[in-house]
Amino acid sequence: MIADYQFGKGTGAELFPDGSTFQLSRTKRVRQVLYSGRRIATARAKDGFFTLSIEGASIVHSLLxxxxxxxxxxxxxxxxxxxxxxxxxxxxxxxxxxxxxxxxxxxxxxxxxxxxxxxxxxxxxxxxxxxxxxxxxxxxxxxxxxxx
Structure with a gap:
């Protein structure tokens, strides 16, 4: 839902397909999102929005x-x-x-x-x-x- 809000409707499902895994911080909040062992995005602690890796940016680039x-x-x-x-x-x-x-x-x-x-x-x-x-x-x- 955050990715849909940040980048536009439908991007969340494409950016984080089935099989994506989530690394949690010590406080049990989502910190990084990985797919096939590669980082797609990181959740910023200050606001919860995502910063993108090049892989994540490539996905968003192809969708928008x-x-x-x-x-x-x-x-x-x-x-x-x-x-x-x-x-x-x-x-x-x-x-x-x-x-x-x-x-x-x-x-x-x-x-x-x-x-x-x-x-x-x-x-x-x-x-x-x-x-x-x-x-x-x-x-x-x-x-x-x-x-x-």
């Missing part, structure tokens, strides 16, 4: 319409973001206007190729009006070696 939850960056910045580096406002060329600061987002290139997932730091209006500063705190890129 082309513009939803997307931050599109320029081709110049794509290799850096794909490597797990921060996406800066000056490189954002398009953004879902319904997003809010703090939300989990998908970072893509102009061709809608998934590059990374992370947390939006500013509102879409702020990002498009700024020429400097961080826009997305990239958690993990598709080409990065680390995974949470």
């Amino acid at each position: 319409p082309k513009k939803k939850f997307r931050v599109v960056i320029s081709d110049d910045a794509a290799p850096f973001v794909e490597a797990g580096k921060t996406a800066f406002a000056k490189h954002v060329i398009e953004i879902d206007q319904e997003l809010r600061a703090g939300e989990e987002v998908l970072v893509t290139d102009k061709a809608d190729r998934l590059l990374a997932t992370g947390q939006l730091l500013l509102s879409p209006v702020e990002i498009l009006s700024l020429d400097s500063g961080a826009a997305v705190d990239v958690r993990v890129g598709t080409g990065s070696k680390k995974e949470e």
Whole structure:
């Protein structure tokens, strides 16, 4: 239900198919969701919303319409973001206007190729009006070696 609320109706069933397992915290709250031994998402302690692994982001990316939850960056910045580096406002060329600061987002290139997932730091209006500063705190890129 949380995934449906966060990403849209129907995403929860696809993101967490039958056979998904849940790791609980010491306080018995859902901490991580795994499928076939790989982490799909982690529940944030502060609000219960999910942060996505690249596997989880790929699932959400394939389910949502082309513009939803997307931050599109320029081709110049794509290799850096794909490597797990921060996406800066000056490189954002398009953004879902319904997003809010703090939300989990998908970072893509102009061709809608998934590059990374992370947390939006500013509102879409702020990002498009700024020429400097961080826009997305990239958690993990598709080409990065680390995974949470």
